[in-house]
Amino acid sequence: MEKQDGYNLRVVLIKDQKDAKKALVEVGTDQPGSRWMAPKAVHRVIRIKNLNSKAAVILKQEMLSRGGEAALSRGVGNFSVEETDCLLMGTLRQYDELRKKLKMQPFGLRRLADEIKEVLDNYDKKEIRTLRCRNLSLTLGERTLVMGILNVTPDSFSDGGKFYDPEIAIEHAHEMVDEGADIIDLGGESTRPVTWNEEPLSAAEEIQRIIPVLERLVREIKVPISIDTYKAETARAALEAGAHIINDIWGFQRDPKIASVAAEYDVPVILMHNKDGTEYQDLMGELLAFLRRSVEIALEAGVKPDQVILDPGIGFGKDVNQNRIVMRCLRELRSLGKPILLGTSRKSMIGKTLDLPADQRLEGSLATVVWGIAQGAADIVRVHDVKETVRAVRMTDAIVCSL
Incomplete structure (x- = not known):
């Protein structure tokens, strides 16, 4: 059979870690490697309501340092607003690392760490x-x-x-x-x-x-x-x-x-x-x-x-x-x-x-x-x-x- 030109690229549908592990195994990744990499392949966006502006600044810094993103109200930059909604964007791996750091932070961020885990676990929960x-x-x-x-x-x-x-x-x-x-x-x-x-x-x-x-x-x-x-x-x-x-x-x-x-x-x-x-x-x-x-x-x-x-x-x-x-x-x-x-x-x-x-x-x-x-x-x-x-x-x- 004649070799096909090009690399036959496609975007792979990854809805959750199950899909991610399946895709990793299909390219030859071993089981330990697929378990480690799967959380990096799943991206989630979380909206947070009424976040204290001081907490929001810390949250954004911590998320950026892990390669994720956090969108805030423009008034947070000069503290002209006391509260803001927040849109967090990151992989499951980034959220896991973020939560560990938030556990050591003030302004209610320790509780927020638990709520982030809960909502992510709920979203991906598949059980009989x-x-x-x-x-x-x-x-x-x-x-x-x-x-x-x-x-x-x-x-x-x-x-x-x-x-x-x-x-x-x-x-x-x-x-x-x-x-x-x-x-x-x-x-x-x-x-x-x-x-x-x-x-x-x-x-x-x-x-x-x-x-x-x-x-x-x-x-x-x-x-x-x-x-x-x-x-x-x-x-x-x-x-x-x-x-x-x-x-x-x-x-x-x-x-x-x-x-x-x-x-x-x-x-x-x-x-x-x-x-x-x-x-x-x-x-x-x-x-x-x-x-x-x-x-x-x-x-x-x-x-x-x-x-x-x-x-x-x-x-x-x-x-x-x-x-x-x-x-x-x-x-x-x-x-x-x-x-x-x-x-x-x-x-x-x-x-x-x-x-x-x-x-x-x-x-x-x-x-x-x-x-x-x-x-x-x-x-x-x-x-x-x-x-x-x-x-x-x-x-x-x-x-x-x-x-």
Whole structure:
């Protein structure tokens, strides 16, 4: 075979240390060498909020001395600002060396060293974990799980109350399980966004809608049932009837008593970002801060750390463009170190982007699901169209796992 001219260069995709070690071994590096060099091949950018200017100067000097970079407000140079945001840029090796030096520095930099390690560890964490769903369990990390949506409401945006009749709802739940749903998410109040000022559905009426269906499903299907509610009273009634998971669209921040209820029954919780209005100074920063607070509320109430799942809240407290920004930045949620549920199915973001009604948004919904999995930011996807989504998920998982 005739020798090819040139060196056949290419840029290699390196997402994490696993990819780095694989690439190093492929060029003939021995195992000790690949372990040593892999952290040099992985680059990360970290944004820090409200850093003391004196600490920022030290941080920048230390990062520069290790070959990395730190971008600060221009006012830090003459100390005309007391605080600054900071953008750190470096390899995992540089961060490791930086943290060792920060441990010896004042102005809160010792604590910052620990937080840098935590966020980097969270971001790259890939583990298989088991959710304890009372008498059932779910394994996260082996494949993407599919949650089927079951709305027993007369005014659902997506199906117009199609499953308000309990018998029809139960039949549909069975159908979704047969199609491959790993979880059924049962809701008695419309999943359209609810604002702080809007009169909510009473807990009594919500309970009246869901309990007859829930009691049948607990007996008849063999997958966990999640209850979509933000009300402590509804959550307790559902858990008493055998529900396995609580899915709160307000992230335990509308009715904080729900956190104690979930802790009492030791069930997994799904905490979603939500907001009344769409005004943001820093969309992703504020979204992550909200979810961090939700996690704190859960843990303070006694929810186990390994029973918490987070949801970026696509379609809630965000306009169309903001939803697309969150989708583009989904991987940033891995900084929190929790499994992620992605609920984009038939949302207005898709309808307004494609100019389609709710019942014609399948392809757009599948595109968002595939994107979320490819970003490594969807451990569970919440969907209306289970059969089609299961096929798309299995194909995407096969591709992602081959890397």
